Amino acid sequence: MTFTVRPLSDAEWPAFIGVAYEAFNSSYPLELADKWKEVVEIGRCLAAVDGDLLVGTAGALSFTMTVPGGPIPVAGVTSVAVLPSHRRRGVLSALMRRQLDDLHTKGEAVAALYASEAGIYGRFGYGRAADNLFFRIPTRGSAFVPGAPADPSLRLRVAQPLEAHADLRRVFDAVVRDRPGLYARSDATWRVEVLNDSDHARGGNGPLRCMIVEDDAGPRGYALFRVRRGTTDHDVPDGEVQLFELFATDPAAYALTWRSVLDRDLCSHVHAVSRPVDDPIVHLLAEPRNLNAGWLDELWIRLVDVGRALASRTYAAPADLVIEVDDRVCPWNSGRWRLDTEKGACERTDQAPDLSLPVDVLGAAYLGGRPLQAFAGAGLVREHRKGAARELSTAMSWDPKPWAGLVF
Numbered sequence: 001m002t003f004t005v006r007p008l009s010d011a012e013w014p015a016f017i018g019v020a021y022e023a024f025n026s027s028y029p030l031e032l033a034d035k036w037k038e039v040v041e042i043g044r045c046l047a048a049v050d051g052d053l054l055v056g057t058a059g060a061l062s063f064t065m066t067v068p069g070g071p072i073p074v075a076g077v078t079s080v081a082v083l084p085s086h087r088r089r090g091v092l093s094a095l096m097r098r099q100l101d102d103l104h105t106k107g108e109a110v111a112a113l114y115a116s117e118a119g120i121y122g123r124f125g126y127g128r129a130a131d132n133l134f135f136r137i138p139t140r141g142s143a144f145v146p147g148a149p150a151d152p153s154l155r156l157r158v159a160q161p162l163e164a165h166a167d168l169r170r171v172f173d174a175v176v177r178d179r180p181g182l183y184a185r186s187d188a189t190w191r192v193e194v195l196n197d198s199d200h201a202r203g204g205n206g207p208l209r210c211m212i213v214e215d216d217a218g219p220r221g222y223a224l225f226r227v228r229r230g231t232t233d234h235d236v237p238d239g240e241v242q243l244f245e246l247f248a249t250d251p252a253a254y255a256l257t258w259r260s261v262l263d264r265d266l267c268s269h270v271h272a273v274s275r276p277v278d279d280p281i282v283h284l285l286a287e288p289r290n291l292n293a294g295w296l297d298e299l300w301i302r303l304v305d306v307g308r309a310l311a312s313r314t315y316a317a318p319a320d321l322v323i324e325v326d327d328r329v330c331p332w333n334s335g336r337w338r339l340d341t342e343k344g345a346c347e348r349t350d351q352a353p354d355l356s357l358p359v360d361v362l363g364a365a366y367l368g369g370r371p372l373q374a375f376a377g378a379g380l381v382r383e384h385r386k387g388a389a390r391e392l393s394t395a396m397s398w399d400p401k402p403w404a405g406l407v408f
């Protein structure tokens with residue numbers, strides 16, 4: 001097979017969707033696929049073509065994503081797909097090659113993605129940078145610890161998600177800079193991804209519902225969820241709250257927002273997917289075993305320009321060391337970099353390295369959620385000066401832990 005990779009044209013949008021539809025075994029109605037066009041930046045999509053046939057796709061979204069210390073531009077890689085008839089012949093590799101070259105030329109230092117399978121992207125220099133938790137909490141075992149925060153000025157309001165859009169946005173915008181991995185949402189992202197209440201999105205689980213926590217000054221928290229109705233054979237209510245997202249600006253609002261779903265009548269469980277690994281609910285629940293928590297990998301990070309990426313974030317502790325990076329896919333990153341966190345600089349050097357590591361490990365540690373020391377334990381970071389791995393590990397760690405929350 002011969003194929004070429006080039007930018008996608010507007011006219012090729014239906015074919016772009018066609019490839020994704022097949023590759024992802026999708027079942028959504030095609031008019032929904034067209035809504036995705038409002039989110040995707042067609043000018044940043046790549047097409048792999050075999051003759052007249054579009055056989056592979058890859059897109060990039062221009063995100064402003066929070067990293068330790070504040071927001072920076074990040075390329076959100078999305079819609080990576082190869083037609084089943086053309087798989088395992090190097091199409092993905094060619095798309096990734098072109099995309100990384102384009103990002104480098106454009107001066108974008110960091111790329112992020114959600115991987116459909118964890119085995120795909122390490123070979124292209126992406127590192128597993130964030131995790132998330134899912135919970136299945138029995139509502140009857142959901143009492144909070146004594147001393148859980150409460151604020152008598154707060155009240156609950158039932159809202160229609162679409163009508164409450166401005167309130168939701170106000171809460172989200174107040175917290176988006178607090179946690180690495182969160183990214184600013186465009187109008188289209190709110191409309192098409194967060195507030196999507198199509199039959200397909202409902203999946204038989206009822207409409208998207210919303211509880212808002214507010215005081216006289218305005219909203220301080222919200223929960224978006226669906227309810228799968230149900231009863232046991234003996235007619236005991238057995239519905240399930242399927243929590244889609246929950247944000248709050250402060251601990252008291254956070255606790256009350258959680259109570260608004262945990263106390264939902266006629267429901268025996270709250271199933272919460274994609275929660276941060278340091279979600280405070282873990283400490284609020286008096287019986288934390290009732291979280292029934294599970295763990296998944298979340299964001300993957302690729303340092304497209306190691307020097308600029310490392311200089312763009314803040315560090316938790318001072319570090320001044322020389323890092324030797326191995327990057328076979330983006331050779332412009334390979335070599336020695338001196339990171340001086342006090343100066344906020346990361347520059348090329350020919351000094352002797354304090355440690356050596358592959359670029360995917362640096363990507364995994366970039367958002368502060370994956371201690372480099374553990375990679376050293378796994379033999380993936382090599383120390384040339386004793387203590388260097390711990391020094392860099394401490395400097396790169398961050399609280400709160402990274403989490404993007406919304407798949408892109």
Ligand SMILES: CC(=O)SCCNC(=O)CCNC(=O)[C@H](O)C(C)(C)COP(=O)(O)OP(=O)(O)OC[C@H]1O[C@@H](n2cnc3c(N)ncnc32)[C@H](O)[C@@H]1OP(=O)(O)O
Nearest residue numbers: 023078079080081082087088089090091092093113116119
């Ligand atoms: C950010 C996102 O959009 S994530 C979504 C990714 N897309 C999907 O999951 C949709 C379904 N799958 C697909 O479309 C394709 O199978 C893809 C995109 C995963 C792979 O495309 P292909 O063109 O077959 O990959 P390609 O032939 O370039 O393979 C490159 C290497 O990756 C490996 N690889 C490909 N797919 C996978 C996988 N799912 N798991 C592990 N390794 C994989 C190949 O074996 C090959 O390894 P090698 O370099 O050691 O020989």
